[in-house]
Structures are given as C-alpha cells and as structure tokens.
Amino acid sequence: MQFSALLAAAATLLATASAGGFSKSCTSCRLGSSNTLYGCLCTNDAGKEIYNIVDLNKCMVNVNGQLIARANGDFGPSCTADGQNDQYTPCWTCGNGSGTDQSCPTLDDFLSNQNGALVCDV
Numbered sequence: 415m416q417f418s419a420l421l422a423a424a425a426t427l428l429a430t431a432s433a434g435g436f437s438k439s440c441t442s443c444r445l446g447s448s449n450t451l452y453g454c455l456c457t458n459d460a461g462k463e464i465y466n467i468v469d470l471n472k473c474m475v476n477v478n479g480q481l482i483a484r485a486n487g488d489f490g491p492s493c494t495a496d497g498q499n500d501q502y503t504p505c506w507t508c509g510n511g512s513g514t515d516q517s518c519p520t521l522d523d524f525l526s527n528q529n530g531a532l533v534c535d536v
C-alpha cells in the first residue's frame with residue numbers, strides 16, 4: 415500500500431520534471447529575424463540532430479513589459495528582440511503600457527525537446 419503510494423508520488427514528480435529542459439539536448443539555438451521564430455538543432459531519441467523551429471507566439475505573453483509562459487500569448491506585436499541572441503535566454507524590449515521594459519525569459523522553463531521537436535509546455 416505505502417509502496418504504491420510512493421510510486422504514484424514519484425510518477426507525478428517525473429511528469430512535472432519533464433516540462434522544459436530543452437537546453438540539455440538542443441544546441442545552436444537562435445531567434446530568426448521574424449522576432450518570434452526560434453530555431454535549434456535538437457537530438458532525437460535515435461541520437462540524430464534535427465533542426466526545427468517553434469513560433470514563440472504560441473508560448474509567451476507580454477504582461478506589463480514582462481514575458482511569461484502562456485499558450486498562444488502572441489507577444490510578438492508588442493516586443494522587439496534586442497539582437498544579442500543569447501541562445502537560451504534571448505531578450506526582448508516590450509511595451510509596458512507607458513514605456514518599455516527589457517525581458518529575458520528562461521525558455522528552459524517551458525520549452526522541451528520531444529524526440530527532436532521543440533515543443534512549448536504551456
């Protein structure tokens with residue numbers, strides 16, 4: 415009885431831990447000039463590197479100048495990439511209602527590599 419409860423708890427923990435974490439198995443990541451298209455080489459289950467692109471408009475929203483994970487948040491129209499292209503934490507300048515703020519979201523918190531495909535877990 416206790417052991418199965420422990421197993422259930424462990425399974426829940428594993429399910430939670432599987433969100434995000436793409437940086438461990440994706441390299442050469444960068445934002446394209448479109449401002450929201452983010453591409454990487456990601457290793458699939460067979461060990462092959464696959465180049466693919468995710469539209470971050472499907473993953474983030476601008477809330478008062480700060481980017482946070484949200485499905486179909488469509489942040490692009492109110493933010494501009496700063497051009498530095500830091501591979502795992504790119505920065506944008508985002509409108510906040512009165513001015514602009516810089517926001518550098520940790521993409522690893524919500525982007526995952528699912529068998530070579532970049533997927534946002536939001």
Ligand SMILES: *[C@@H]1O[C@H](CO)[C@@H](O)[C@H](O)[C@H]1NC(C)=O
Nearest residue numbers: 478479510511512513514515
């Ligand atoms: C918006 O950005 C301006 C300029 O950076 C800043 O002074 C202001 O405090 C920001 N407002 C909010 C609500 O974050």
